Amino acid sequence: MVGTFSEGLAPARPYGVRLWGFVNAGGHFATPPKIRADEVGPLSGGLATIIVDGKTGYVNRSGKTVIEPSFVRADPFSDGFARVVTTGPCLYKTNDGPCSEPIILPGYVTPYEFRQHNAQSEVEVCRFSFIDGTGRLLTNLTFEDADGFSEGLAAVKIGKLWGYIDTTGAVVIPPSFTYAKSFADGRALVERARSTLEYINKSGQTVIPPRFKYADSFSEGLAAVSTGDFYIYIDRAGKQAIAARFVKASHFYKGLAHVQLMQKSDRFAYINRTGHIVFTYLP
Numbered sequence: 001m002v003g004t005f006s007e008g009l010a011p012a013r014p015y016g017v018r019l020w021g022f023v024n025a026g027g028h029f030a031t032p033p034k035i036r037a038d039e040v041g042p043l044s045g046g047l048a049t050i051i052v053d054g055k056t057g058y059v060n061r062s063g064k065t066v067i068e069p070s071f072v073r074a075d076p077f078s079d080g081f082a083r084v085v086t087t088g089p090c091l092y093k094t095n096d097g098p099c100s101e102p103i104i105l106p107g108y109v110t111p112y113e114f115r116q117h118n119a120q121s122e123v124e125v126c127r128f129s130f131i132d133g134t135g136r137l138l139t140n141l142t143f144e145d146a147d148g149f150s151e152g153l154a155a156v157k158i159g160k161l162w163g164y165i166d167t168t169g170a171v172v173i174p175p176s177f178t179y180a181k182s183f184a185d186g187r188a189l190v191e192r193a194r195s196t197l198e199y200i201n202k203s204g205q206t207v208i209p210p211r212f213k214y215a216d217s218f219s220e221g222l223a224a225v226s227t228g229d230f231y232i233y234i235d236r237a238g239k240q241a242i243a244a245r246f247v248k249a250s251h252f253y254k255g256l257a258h259v260q261l262m263q264k265s266d267r268f269a270y271i272n273r274t275g276h277i278v279f280t281y282l283p
Contacts, residue, residue, distance in 0.1 A: 006042035045077035054106035067135035079149035090126035139169030185218035208238035242275035
């Protein structure tokens with residue numbers, strides 16, 4: 001069994017063996033199978049998540065456990081910190097799509113299954129914290145929701161509104177948004193009072209005014225946005241950066257973005273950052 005490659009290695013487990021290691025691009029074990037875990041995630045920031053009996057911890061690329069499995073939920077590290085859920089049972093709302101169902105942590109059971117085996121029919125919604133690479137909590141505060149750290153800040157939900165904290169745990173942009181995403185290219189996508197989407201800078205100031213019904217975070221200097229009928233790409237100043245319009249548009253990754261063409265809406269394509277079509281295909 002082989003997992004996802006990241007930072008040059010992928011978690012792997014030999015057939016019939018319960019121990020995990022890391023393999024290189026050649027398929028050879030760079031870290032011999034010695035990790036005792038039910039699951040091992042990809043490396044991120046030099047650490048990989050491990051799940052042992054429903055609790056999550058972290059190992060380094062040599063397979064050594066550096067943070068003991070003690071969290072009911074823990075995400076990969078990002079910008080030096082990881083989002084975690086410290087206590088349970090609690091109701092965790094997944095982000096796997098519009099039809100995704102919440103689960104109960106620890107144990108990954110549905111609320112129905114939980115009620116079938118427990119007299120208690122209600123369970124609190126999970127609250128989130130952050131840890132550093134040693135497992136130390138960034139702050140004693142917990143949050144109703146949170147996004148990962150990026151560019152030194154993390155979006156957190158305090159009460160019913162979102163704001164941003166820095167790497168000391170201090171609130172640096174007060175909660176004033178009904179929706180907020182991580183910073184990318186010095187811009188963060190936010191929404192105020194459930195109206196249209198806009199972009200702010202790290203001071204919390206609006207730098208691209210609210211006018212979008214749909215918008216994506218910036219990636220490689222560009223962001224896909226829509227006012228309703230089609231998608232375009234804008235630059236960090238909010239100006240249209242690619243002349244073409246698209247039925248659908250994704251973020252850029254390694255110089256390419258996936259789009260659905262306007263002129264031939266049955267066709268999809270990959271474009272580069274100048275808007276040049278690299279190739280098209282029929283789904």
